[in-house]
Amino acid sequence: MESTEPESYWFGWALTLIKMGKRVMRKDWNGKDMFIFLVPDSTFKVNRPPLLGIYPEGTEINYHAHIDMKTADGMVVPWLASQTDILAEDWVEYKEGD
Secondary structure, eight states: OOOOSOSSBOHHHHHHHHHTTOOEEETTOSSTTOEEEEEOOEEEEOOSTTGGGTSOTTOEEEEOOEEEEEOTTSOEEEOOOOHHHHHOOOEEEOOTTO
């Protein structure tokens, strides 16, 4: 019997997955091994720039949850969805080696 499950999904589905700790990507992204993921809330003590220039050393900072992207060259950068990303229906769960 053939699967009736779609091959890709809309952004709301992708957002639900990242909130569950999964990694997701767009099928049409150019780079290999690119995906987005949730960085959860955290607390840390300031010990290096640039925050060291804003807060005294040792100040406890509450870091808000946000979405980062692992890029094709292995870097991790903050990620913001474009209107194209939000309206796209080609979101898939990232699997190692995608």
